[in-house]
Amino acid sequence: MIKFEIEDRQGNIQEVEIPEDINLSLMEVLKASDYPVLATCGGMALCATCHIEVERGLEKLGEPSDTELDMLDTLPDASSASRLACQIRIGSHLNGMMFKLKGE
Amino acid sequence: MIHTDLCIIGAGPVGLFAVFEAGLLKMRCHLIDVLPQIGGQLSEIYPKKPIYDIPGFPEVLAQDLVDNLKKQIDPFKPTYTLGERVETLVKREDGTFEIKTSDESVITCKAVVIAGGLGCFEPRKPEIENLEKYEGKGVYYMVKDPERFRDKKIIIAGGGDSALDWTIFLSNVASEVTLVHRNESFRGAPDSAEKVFELAKAGKVKLLLNTHLKELKGDNILESATVIGKEKEVRELKTDYLIPLFGLSPKLGPIAEWKLNIDKNAIEVNTFDYSTNVPGVFAIGDINTYPGKLKLILCGFHEAALMAQSAFKYVYPDQKLSFKYTTVNGVNAF
Numbered sequence: 003m004i005k006f007e008i009e010d011r012q013g014n015i016q017e018v019e020i021p022e023d024i025n026l027s028l029m030e031v032l033k034a035s036d037y038p039v040l041a042t043c044g045g046m047a048l049c050a051t052c053h054i055e056v057e058r059g060l061e062k063l064g065e066p067s068d069t070e071l072d073m074l075d076t077l078p079d080a081s082s083a084s085r086l087a088c089q090i091r092i093g094s095h096l097n098g099m100m101f102k103l104k105g106e
Numbered sequence: 107m108i109h110t111d112l113c114i115i116g117a118g119p120v121g122l123f124a125v126f127e128a129g130l131l132k133m134r135c136h137l138i139d140v141l142p143q144i145g146g147q148l149s150e151i152y153p154k155k156p157i158y159d160i161p162g163f164p165e166v167l168a169q170d171l172v173d174n175l176k177k178q179i180d181p182f183k184p185t186y187t188l189g190e191r192v193e194t195l196v197k198r199e200d201g202t203f204e205i206k207t208s209d210e211s212v213i214t215c216k217a218v219v220i221a222g223g224l225g226c227f228e229p230r231k232p233e234i235e236n237l238e239k240y241e242g243k244g245v246y247y248m249v250k251d252p253e254r255f256r257d258k259k260i261i262i263a264g265g266g267d268s269a270l271d272w273t274i275f276l277s278n279v280a281s282e283v284t285l286v287h288r289n290e291s292f293r294g295a296p297d298s299a300e301k302v303f304e305l306a307k308a309g310k311v312k313l314l315l316n317t318h319l320k321e322l323k324g325d326n327i328l329e330s331a332t333v334i335g336k337e338k339e340v341r342e343l344k345t346d347y348l349i350p351l352f353g354l355s356p357k358l359g360p361i362a363e364w365k366l367n368i369d370k371n372a373i374e375v376n377t378f379d380y381s382t383n384v385p386g387v388f389a390i391g392d393i394n395t396y397p398g399k400l401k402l403i404l405c406g407f408h409e410a411a412l413m414a415q416s417a418f419k420y421v422y423p424d425q426k427l428s429f430k431y432t433t434v435n436g437v438n439a440f
Contacts, residue, residue, distance in 0.1 A: 038370075040224060042151060042224055043152050043155065044155075048151050048152045049152075050355075072293045075265045075266060075292075076352055077352060077353075078230055078231070078232030078233065078264075078350065079233055080288075105355070
């Protein structure tokens, strides 16, 4: 099992536990866990409604793609730890990480 | 004033297809959308995105689907109010509805179909102190009339294509243009970014990179903006206008005030005909919710077909509805 933590927009922190072999993006896991993530574009890095900030473990993620960076660049509240959850594949490397929901 | 049978709020794919289904039953339709073009999020957010789950189209680009839907409904001659946000919905004593938009357009209709998708798209607002205080008094999220900025000092905030394009354009209109961007480079179109750097070198544009806007100040109208640079240095810039350009984000908007039953930002409907708790008001597509709801364009099309049958009975209670298949005589027979 993979375990990581999510901080919602109100500051509540919860642990999420999911099987390792699940073929989903972090955005899909957030939606399935009933977090208020719109994911308007369906995971194409085109709407930025799944904007998150990596609070712990940023170094475990690969570099964002140009498409993801292009979209992050349009966000007024993005930081150097900002990512789009739809572009992060679930895998054992997410173990122990912590993500904070951003955006509306 | 516009009079129609059905007023469809939202000109996305589901709203457009509702015109077709209503048209088959000889109902006239008027569409309203806050965006300046039809197509909803397909045209606004992902026009080049391939869609794979439309029956009969193994793959279709979002904008091509919208163009085809437009062609499909043209025979029914729908009318449009685009670029205006619906503000109020009032049921009149005679059972008809009166809808008013942000630009004072008035539409009266016999039934209302809300096909608003995720709501209206509103500008993303940066976190700047006093931002909302100066909205309309120096802060504008869109450039509708560039002449407003002639010979004025303006600050543009953002790093995308809109920010770059308007910086270039307004450098020939305003007396002073300052572009504030939180990074040190632009990821917008390379040509535009290069042009902005050239304008900065020529002294026609002030570039503040690695810089954030912090606070707006002024006596009733905007007079200055405080910015913070990379080394945390604080500067105050005199300005007449601030134009934050950070794209659009979906919001439910005034629909939330219409006494409809809402659950988690979606309108509750009866799956028999996608009617809401207000008789004569229907909700179809991504904006509605019911047990088992799937947010797919495909499902919105199905909902539009069922809605139209019931809306017909609501609009013309004395007429008999005779269901026909389009395969018999084509759409012209309807």
